Amino acid sequence: MTKAMPIRTSRALAPLLLVLLSACPVLFAPVLPLLDLGGHLGHLAVQVDGGRSPELARWYGFSWALVPNLGVDLLVQTLAPWLGLEPAVRLLVSLIPPLQVAAWFALSKSVHGRITPLALLAAPLAYALPYQMGFLNFSLGVAVALMLLALWVRLDCPEGRTAQVLAFVPLAFLLWVCHLSAFGIFGIAAFSVTFMHQRATAPSAPVALARTLAILLPLLSGPAAGFAFGTQGDPHEQTLWRPLVQKGFALAKILRDLWQPWDVAGALALIGAVAWAWRSPRCRLDPGLALATVLLFFAYLLLPDMLQGFSDTDTRLLPTLVGFALIAPAPRRDDNARQAPGRWLAHLTLAALLFSAMRLAGNTVSYVILGRQFDRALAVVDAVPRGAALATLFIDTCERWNPDRRAHLGGYALARRHAYDSGQWAIPGGHLLQIRDAALNRFFARYDVRTPLGACGQRPTASQTIAALPAKIDRLWIIGGPPRLAVAGWGLVRASGDSTLYRRIR
Known part of the structure; x- marks a missing residue:
């Protein structure tokens, strides 16, 4: 016994x-190091604050619809007015595991x-x-x-x-x-x-x-009622096996x-x-x-x-x-x-x-x-002008096992500074965000925010992407790769480790 x-x-x-x-x-991570979290935070900022911010309204629109992808979104909409956007997102995401x-x-x-x-x-x-x-x-x-x-x-x-x-x-x-x-x-x-x-x-x-x-x-x-009355996806979206x-x-x-x-x-x-x-x-x-x-x-x-x-x-x-x-x-x-x-x-x-x-x-x-790596990279966000036309590029590699998850940190600049985020998603039937600038949307659909320094299959390199950036982009945030990378036509604003913010030299 x-x-x-x-x-x-x-x-x-x-x-x-x-x-x-x-x-x-x-609990112990300074910043939650999840790959898509920055992107979610950005579109949640538009969802919660878009109606009150002219800077956000310049770049994005948002309209509620019935789609089967709203779990965290609805909870954030409820908690953000009481806790603030980032604390509400942190709390909800931390409770999931x-x-x-x-x-x-x-x-x-x-x-x-x-x-x-x-x-x-x-x-x-x-x-x-x-x-x-x-x-x-x-x-x-x-x-x-x-x-x-x-x-x-x-x-x-x-x-x-x-x-x-x-x-x-x-x-x-x-x-x-x-x-x-x-x-x-x-x-x-x-x-x-x-x-x-x-x-x-x-x-x-x-x-x-x-x-x-x-x-x-x-x-x-x-x-069945949701499918009948909700917003449907785009039938022309690509399907890959x-x-x-x-x-x-x-x-x-x-x-x-x-x-x-x-x-x-x-x-x-x-x-x-x-x-x-x-x-x-x-x-x-x-x-x-x-x-x-x-x-x-x-x-x-x-x-x-x-x-x-x-x-x-x-x-x-x-x-x-x-x-x-x-x-x-x-x-x-x-x-x-x-x-x-x-x-x-x-x-x-x-x-x-x-x-x-x-x-x-x-x-x-x-x-x-x-989380500390994320926190260091985010130190440059305060230097982004409010409402800036910001392109965020993450220097990627061709490696199959890549633990770096900072590709969507641009969403933090959207949430904190109401800047344009080049890594946002706007998928019909799945996301309720609309990107107002169609030209920028088409550009970043072709030139991904994840870009290699050198040759990596058919993907455009970082230098090719930077050279082709639309003229309206006046701030450039490069994450990963060599620290304080010299970029022709762009002047250094702030650097924190391998995270560097530039402004276009007109």
């Missing part, structure tokens, strides 16, 4: 400890009746590629989708079916508004869980399928952060844990989550890389796919091994806790390092 109590206590404390540890990277970790644990609890040791391994997925890239609405949507799925499983019983469906009609609509892909993940998982529950009692698979569709179809009413070989190698990048060997080793460890758990007689698979994992895997294979102007539509699913693969199996309680009952489970719990804690500690260190 005295030995069992510490084991049970450690298992109960491990999930709480990981939820708290998952807040450390975003702990919320996602708690959601994985809640799902394990609902499905298996306990938080399994394998579920503890899902904690580092909160800092996987989608969050590092700054896919804010998607990352928030996944956390909400997992919480709703845990609730769906808990309420899934014939006696309360009507109340369950009626409650989830508005919840499913809100999830769709948060992000379309998150709604798709919830739909696939809810279908899988419900179908396998129905299959256990139905006389045949077609009957189980019919019952499942009858239960889930009302949940489509909100999204990733080769299947690259889709396979992308698994090794799901935990990509700052140190390639460490990150690849972590990804391989998760894949190894999944392979062991799905094959081991010591674990049993929940049929609903197992089916959801298989369906999400096929969705990953079928989805393109670029769809309706959004990149990485396939690889952003990978962390969720791996998470389902970790949650689906549960160690059996009736272990007949030679070890004392529960001893190997305690060892497995300790190993999972150590792995996740080490990964989150590594994320904390990398976020402090990269």
Whole structure:
């Protein structure tokens, strides 16, 4: 009895400890080092302040519409008047990882009746590629989708079916508004869980399928209305497909952060844990989550890389796919091994806790390092004139593993100085921002803000981009590359490390 109590206590404390540890990277970083965060901050500034700022109105317009990509946007609109724009964004973005970790644990609890040791391994997925890239609405949507799925499983019983469906009609609509892909993940998982529950009692698979569709179809009413009355995407947007070989190698990048060997080793460890758990007689698979994992895997294979102007539509699913693969199996309680009952489970719990804690500690260190790099680069923003026509160029490389995420820092100049940001997105059906200057929009669609110093495929080099800048651009911000780079026709205004601000010499 005295030995069992510490084991049970450690298992109960491990999930709480990981939820708290998952807040450390975003808590200690001076600036959140997420790739797209600056771009989001810029368009949120137009959303919140555009109606009151003539400088913003010169460059951008904004009009509300119903699109399935508004999760963080709506929350910022609510909090910014009370907290200020940047503090509201920081708070919301910082809450996403702990919320996602708690959601994985809640799902394990609902499905298996306990938080399994394998579920503890899902904690580092909160800092996987989608969050590092700054896919804010998607990352928030996944956390909400997992919480709703845990609730769906808990309420899934014939006696309360009507109340369950009626409650989830508005919840499913809100999830769709948060992000379309998150709604798709919830739909696939809810279908899988419900179908396998129905299959256990139905006389045949077609009957189980019919019952499942009858239960889930009302949940489509909100999204269907959204598609009917909302703003649709541009059908002419480019669609690009990733080769299947690259889709396979992308698994090794799901935990990509700052140190390639460490990150690849972590990804391989998760894949190894999944392979062991799905094959081991010591674990049993929940049929609903197992089916959801298989369906999400096929969705990953079928989805393109670029769809309706959004990149990485396939690889952003990978962390969720791996998470389902970790949650689906549960160690059996009736272990007949030679070890004392529960001893190997305690060892497995300790190993999972150590792995996740080490990964989150590594994320904390990398976020402090990269956050300071962001903070140094942003020191030049105060020298940008208010409302300036600013071009921001990030000196990129041809390397495949590039941890520098400062390509969209121009959004901070938009938010703080109401300057033009050359890296803003205006995708119909996905973003509500409109870029008023069509000529500048066309130019930066051709000359990307990410530009190499030397030859890199067909991409224009930095010197070619600078030479072709439209005459109305009077400020140039170069991030990365050699510090205080000499640029013909441009005079140095301020420099901070490898971040340099120039003004055009007329």
